[in-house]
Amino acid sequence: MSNAPLFSLDPASFAADPYPILARMRHEAPIAYVPELDATLLTRRDDIHREEKRIEVFSSRQPDGLMTRLMGENMMRKDGADHQAERRALFPALSPRTVAQHWAPVFEASARRILADLAPRGSCDLVTDYAMPVSASALIAITGLAEMSCTEMDRVSQHMIDGCANYTGDAGVEARCHAATALIDSHIDRAFASPAPMSALAVQQEAGLPMDSLRANIKLVISGGQNEPRDAIAGIAWALLTHPDQLQRIRRGQNSWQEAFAEYARWISPIGMSPRIVAREDQVGAVRFDPGDRVFLMFSSAGRDEAHFDRPEDFDITRDTAAAIPFGAGPHFCAGAAAARCLITQVALPLLFESLPGLRLTGPVPFRGWAFRGPTAMPVAW
Template sequence: MSNAPVTQIDPAAFAADPYPTLATMRRQAPITYVPQLDATLITRRNDIHVQEKRIDVFSSLQPDGLMTKLMGENMMRKDGDAHALERRALFPALSPRTVADHWKPMFRAATQKILNDLAPKGAGDLVTDYAMPVSAAALIAITGLSQMQPREMDRVSQHMIDGCANYAGDPQIEARCHAATALIDDHIDRMLAGPPAKSAIAVQQAAGVPEHSLRANVKLVISGGQNEPRDAIAGTVWALLNHPDQLRRIHDQQSTWAEAFGEYVRWISPIGMSPRVVARAETVSDVTFDAGDRVFLMFSSAGRDETHFDAPDRYDITRDTSPAIPFGAGPHFCAGAAASRCLITEIALPMLFDALPNLRLTGTAPFTGWAFRGPTSVPVAWS
């Protein structure tokens, strides 16, 4: 175990709002061991930015980690050549060109259909009625699991990410995760003989990726590709409706949807951390790590690091968010970042505000999670 100073947390309070605790860690013990998580947390932006790239020390290889046990060994749990090989195999499905030329028209068509059904209702929940189906429709297309339904996609994604954050070992959460991965495998089985063009299944098959790795990588795409866009869409809309002066800047073309999204994922990072395992003993900032130690790189904390952001707890779309690292900063930088940005900033946000005039909040929006964070409900109405 590392010799980092110990910080005790209340897991329920940390899930309800991790940011006050993370601020205390940055100030008092920026590298700290948390017994409740059995992990050493790295919380300052510069430390994360440097150490994430040191894969010889902070390795993604975690054969005993929750993600590997529950979802199979995907490319996110590999380093070096093994990671690069599978990342290159998946790239044709997620490249900026593929997103712009192939997926964007599909994103637009699916989102328009959802809005056509939603607009006459006059009220709803942005999470379940809009952000969830928009994100799921995009992910169904990208993965190639064309027989899966949006609510089914959302459910299996949620149950997998709950499983991957189940450091307390809740057996019910683990069982739901196993059921979700089994259902995904059933859907993959149906598509192996003829997957849709450009899909994650098709490009991996074309590259000769072994089937067990193909399956694990499809599950990886689902685990990050559903909850992050879903939570970022609903969360960014919530933030803008709570800051009408900033929404007005976008309507007046003084700011952009991309700036609103970039500030949101700095402020409330949908993917709050990335786990690593120490490959060899090393000392970082007077903390000595032992081989086998579990380390969490806290991207959510990096986004509120006071040395890079003035008033970091405030949502401000005019700020420079370039120091933020919500998608990571090293070789494991999110492979789906281009698809996520396109879906959210070019499709979901502008089309929503165009289609639903006088969009307004009608209640509170509860947030939850520290490893993955987002609103569970955003009640709204429109004219």
């Protein structure tokens, strides 16, 4: 087992707000074993950026890991040639060109329809009434699971990521995750005979992927493609509404929606970490790792590393975010990054502020989570 120093934390406090604890870890124990999570956490940006790429040591393949046991062995839980083969099979559905030419008009049509229904109401919960259906509609199109409702998509994604972060072994969380994956499989079965063109289902079929890989990768796309864009859309809107001077910079053309997204993903990472398993004995600095050790690469901590970011706890869309790694930095760089950027920065945010004049917060906006983090409610009016 790793000889990393011990760092104990309260899981409830960590879920409520991980950033003060991560700041302490960067300062006191940047590589530390946390018994409550049964994992060794890497919290400094340079360590994460370097070690993530050493897949021969810090492997993504985790046959006994939560994601594999609950969702199947998807491409994110494979390394080397196996990972690249499945990534290439999925790429035609998620490439920047496909996103720009095929998906962007679909995203815009859905967002405009949702906003047209919302506008007469004068108020809503921006998480559940806008960010959720915008994200879900996009994901239904990309996956090809055309009969799934937005509510179903949001629910199965949440229950899967809850399952993948269920390090305390809650039986109810695991049961909900199993129900979610069964529902997804039923939708895959219904759509399999005539998948929508360019969908993740269609391109994997065309590539001839085995059915278990196809199913697992669809679940991966859902687990990484619903909650994170949903949370980023609502979270960025909240950040700009609570920093009106920065919203005005975007409206005046001094900064872009893309810069707001990049800064928000640095500041409050929708995906806070990536798990790895140590494949062979190795050492990082003075810390030794043994085969089988569980390691968490804390992307959320990397985004607030004082060695790279001045005033890292502040939201500032004018800063240089090049050192941030919210999508990862190695061979497992998020395959859906182009789709997420398009949906959030070209469609969801500009249309939101264009369509609902006078948009304002009307109540508190609670956040929760450390492995995945986002607002749980966002009351607004316009």
